[in-house]
Amino acid sequence: MAGQASKDEEGGRHGPGPAMTLLLTNARILTMDGARTEHERGWLRIEGTTIAALAPGDAPQVAGAEIIDCGGDLVMPGLVNTHCHLAMTLFRGLGEDVDDRLYRYILPLERHFVGPEMVRIGTALAALESIMGGTTSVADMYYFETMVGEVMAASGLRAIVGQTLADFSPPDHADFDEGFARVEELVDRFAGHPLVIPSIAPHAPYSTGRAVMARIADWSADHPHVPVQMHLAESTLEVEWAKNTHAASTVAVTRDAGLLKPGLIAAHCLQLDDADIAMMAEAGVGVATNPRSNGKAGRGIAPIEALRKAGLPAGIGSDGAMSGNTLDLFAQFAPVSMFAKLRAGSRRPLPAVDVITMATIEGARVLGLADKVGSLAVGKQADLIRIDLSAPRLHPIYDIYAMLVFATLPTDIRATMVAGRWLMVDRQVQTLERDKVLADATQLAGQFRAEMARIDERLRQ
Amino acid sequence: MAGQASKDEEGGRHGPGPAMTLLLTNARILTMDGARTEHERGWLRIEGTTIAALAPGDAPQVAGAEIIDCGGDLVMPGLVNTHCHLAMTLFRGLGEDVDDRLYRYILPLERHFVGPEMVRIGTALAALESIMGGTTSVADMYYFETMVGEVMAASGLRAIVGQTLADFSPPDHADFDEGFARVEELVDRFAGHPLVIPSIAPHAPYSTGRAVMARIADWSADHPHVPVQMHLAESTLEVEWAKNTHAASTVAVTRDAGLLKPGLIAAHCLQLDDADIAMMAEAGVGVATNPRSNGKAGRGIAPIEALRKAGLPAGIGSDGAMSGNTLDLFAQFAPVSMFAKLRAGSRRPLPAVDVITMATIEGARVLGLADKVGSLAVGKQADLIRIDLSAPRLHPIYDIYAMLVFATLPTDIRATMVAGRWLMVDRQVQTLERDKVLADATQLAGQFRAEMARIDERLRQ
Known part of the structure; x- marks a missing residue:
């Protein structure tokens, strides 16, 4: 349906750069503001990068404004992907x-291929998919993160780009000193960038260690505007590590290292007890839940209801496409909902409106971006998506949130805007060369396949 | 993306009726035959309703044949939806x-509105969505099922239409005698129909009772070609009923009534112990699992791995859109996979190829249609779908089954064929009037909303 139902006459109006004044009229508007205000039919005025006005009814005339009639389409905040490894899209x-694929294929392939060029291609493929999936902000953790920042800047997406630090000789640092140098380079490059926010990303407690976590906590105290991201309480192995080395929970080890602090973006958070949740709430961290990744790995269901009841903001993450296979958040909505209900054994937990809250304003809170994005409100950045509601699959519509959570597909999104700039119009991404990105990715995937064949051959001998 | 990448030159070639000879060339073919044969590039020849040939490479010339170049699209068997309540799409x-929505809204609305006209409109909306979602066979259970059969016949879908029998005074029969009369009417109308198969559908053990289940078993023995469908072991309430009234499991009660027999299509199957599974395997029943419906209700995870290991065929069902919200099976694939892995606490169970097997040939086995559909093989019915592989979201493609299970969307389907007839071409359904169906559904939904307001008003007083 998407694309076919597009309005040709609009094509020419969506320029690649921000218009000075843009009026979106005749839109069904979901603001996701504090009162969850909805307008059955309303309009938005965008000045440069910013939402200047929005209201129900007919738009007032504005001299010289570009006007886009949304024809009843839904306009809502762009989605916030709180955890991803963009470049790993090449491993989808x-x-x-294959049961031992991590050690058999992925780690050898990463050692062999991960460099700035692989990261450039993989991140571009991920950006293409993210924009087409209605994501407008994304938090990334990977290697050669300065390159990730370059690609994200070019794509026009809002991004927190996290340089990973780990003790297993990852592709871009032999030791932590080198890792910190990568972080410094990243921070220098993107300090003050309007869309790309540099970040430091200790891989996980067990792969960083308490001493280095303490070093990162110190560094972070000196760099209060650099978000910290980390995998936390993801696996039983991690729980065992914390117990064996520190006789404590992995959350307690992180707290003792000084890293459990306001603004920490903690991904996964599966293996938690009540004391861990209380510690996290007291520290004021944010949670990024990745249900498809966790579900596919059979790792379990995050206690999202308990975390949110304790006052922790929880956003939704796609994780890398190697783990979750897709990067759009629509694929995560039904799992987020079902997992909460299955965990509780009841239909009651996490109503649809809460899932959409998590994907927008609450996710923005997790990323420290709630003052800028996550809801449609005057003064906020114009990060939004326009959704075609014409598919039979969506009808009847009794409840717009339920429709979004359980029936809407990323292909229903007609257009994606970040900071007043259209990144996609009529399903066509404006900022990346789709064919070139796909060709580069396919070529690299061919090299991966050849290397996998060599690995299999060696193991047969 | 779908639609945009469509090939205009094909539009005129897909007639509404079966072509005498049709050649699909330049297709990536997934046969789902016993050997799971795949052709990276191949062709199919369809004569009338039937697959006459398929092979890798270039198609031989056939005089007078209509030729469709699939341009590298994937061609695979159409999907088999083993459990649905089509008309309930109007309650999506x-x-x-709302916690008590069943008693507060749904049952009153059903009493008020369910008649042949509501069933006609709801079933047409469901058929539209099913065709657009790549479903080619569907098993339905609802009321006024003769009307369901009429709509399905007009839609061109292959359908098992099951007249429900229940003791709670459902909308179309006050007692079981009336219910049986409905069944007889249905069987008379569709006996020998090429696509619509009449079926008898006791609602569930607790809402039918052992005596009536025994009566249905007797009737069924006299009508061996009429499939029997039933909800089985869906809820803890049902388990309690069986224990309290018969001091046995609900599966044992069903067996004792003589209804646990080869060909029984048993939907849900959540509340089972090992003895139940053994009974079901011995009886040779088939299972229809509905993960999104079960997950959304917080009811639990079906023991699909154990059921399949015991030799039971397991297909996938959407359930009604009131419970699962969508009717395409792509929305069920990731849940089917994740639920099996979560239940086992391991990444290992139910590889992607098994999920696609369940959705095609194994689902066909559940419905008793495996000799006709579910795989692409010479002599079988030409029930197939053509999938556009161009979306960035699908790339790279290392594993076509994983791509189908975790990344493909119903909107990637370009065309749907049943028995050699194109039901959808370039995302346009050929057999139903989309706008009319949507307008009818929207009009009826407005009446539902008004009645809901009256209900709320009455409850406030």
Whole structure:
């Protein structure tokens, strides 16, 4: 349906750069503001990067404004992907059902191929998918993160780009000193960038260690505007590590290192007890839940209801496409909802409006961006998506949130805007060369396949 | 993306009726035959309703044949939806987060509105969505099922239409004698129909009772070609009923009534112990699992791995859109996979190829249609779908089954064929009037909303 139902006459009006004044009229508007205000039919005025006005009814005339009639389409905040490894999109579905694929394929392939060029291509493929999936902000953790920042800047997406630090000799640092140098380079490059926010990303407690976590906490105290991201309480192995090395929970080890602090973006958070949740709430961290990644790995269901009841903001993450296979958040909505209900054994937890809250304003809170994005309100950045509601699959519409959570597909999104700039119009991404990105990715995937064949051959001998 | 990448030159070639000879060339073919044969590039020849040939490479010339170049698209068997309540699509998302919505809204609305006209409109909306979602066979259970059969016949879908029998005074029969009369009417109308198969559908053990289940078993023995469908072991309430009234499991009660027999289509199957699974395997029943419906209700995870290991065929069902919100099976694939892995606490169970097997040939086995559909093989019915692989979201493609399970969307389907007839071409359904169906559904939904307001008003007083 998407694309076919597009309005040709608009094509020419969506320029690649921000218009000075843009009026979106005749839109069904979901603001996701504090009162969850909805307008059955309303309009938005965008000045440069910013929402200057929005209201129900007919738009007032504005001299010289570009006017886009949304024809009853839904306009809502762009989605916030709180956890991703963008470049790993190149590993999507690789060795899917091979039990030891991490050690057999992924780690050898990462050692062999991960460099600025692989990261450039993988991140571009991920940006293409993210924009087409209605994501407007994304938090990334990977290697050669300065390159990730470059690609994200070019794509026009809002991004927190996290340089990973780990002790397993990852592709871009032999030791933590080198890792910190990567972080410094990243911070220098993107300090003050309007869309790309540099970030430091200790991989996980067990792969960083308490001493280095303490060093990162100190560094972070000196760099209060650099977000910290980390995998936390993801696996039983991690729980065992914390117990064996520190006789404590992995959350307690992180707290003792000084890293459990306001603004920490904690991904996964599966293996938690009540004391851990209380510690996290007291520290004021944010949670990024990744249900498809966790579900596919059989790792369990995050206690999202308990975390949110304790006052922790929880956003939704796609994780890398190697783990979750897709990067759009629509694929995560039904799992987020179902997992909460299955965990509780009841239909009651996490109503649809809460899932959409998590994907927008609450996710923005997790990323420290809630003053800028996550809801449609005057003075906020114009990060929004326009959704075609014409598919039979969406009808009847009794409840717009339920429709979004359980029936809407990323292909229903007609247009994606970040900071007043259209990144996609009529399903066509404006900021990246789709064919070139796909060709580069396919070429690299061919090299991966050849290397996998060599690995299999060696293991047969 | 779908639609945009469509090939205009094909539009005129897809007639509404079956072509005498049709050649699909330049297709990536997934046969889902016993050997799971795949052709990276191949062709199919369709004569009338039937697959006459398929092979890798270039198609041989056939005089007078209509030729469709698939341009590298994937061609695979159409999907088999093993459990649905088509007309309930009109309740999609109604009272989504209202805790007592069944008693507060749904049952009163059913009493008020369910008649042949409501069933006609709801079934047509469901058929539209099913065709657009790549479903080619569907098993339905609802009321006024002769009308369901009429709509399905007009839509061109292959359908098992099950007249429900229940003791709670449902909309179309005050008692079981009337219910049986409905069944007889249905069987008379569709006996020998090429696509619509009449079926008898006791609602569930607790809402039918052992004596009536025994009566249905007797009737069924006299009508061996009429499939029997039933909800089985869906809820803890049902388990309690069986224990309290018969001091046995609900599966044992069903067996004792003589209804646990080869070909029984048993939907849900959540509340089972090992003895139940053994009974079901011995009886040779088939399972229809509905993960999104079960997950959304917080009811639990079906033991699909154990059921399949015991030799039971397991297909996938959407359930009604009131419960699962969508009717395409792509929305069920990731849940089917994740639920099996979560239940086992491991990445290992139910590889992607098994999920696609369940959705095609194994689902066909559940419905007793495996000799006709579910795989692409010479002599079988030409029930197939053509999928556009161009979306960035699908790339790279290392594993076509993982791509289908975790990344493909119903909107990637370009065309849907049943028995050699194109039901959808370039995302346009050929057999139903989309605008009319949507307008009818919207009009009726407005009446539902007004009645809901009256209900709320009465409850406030």
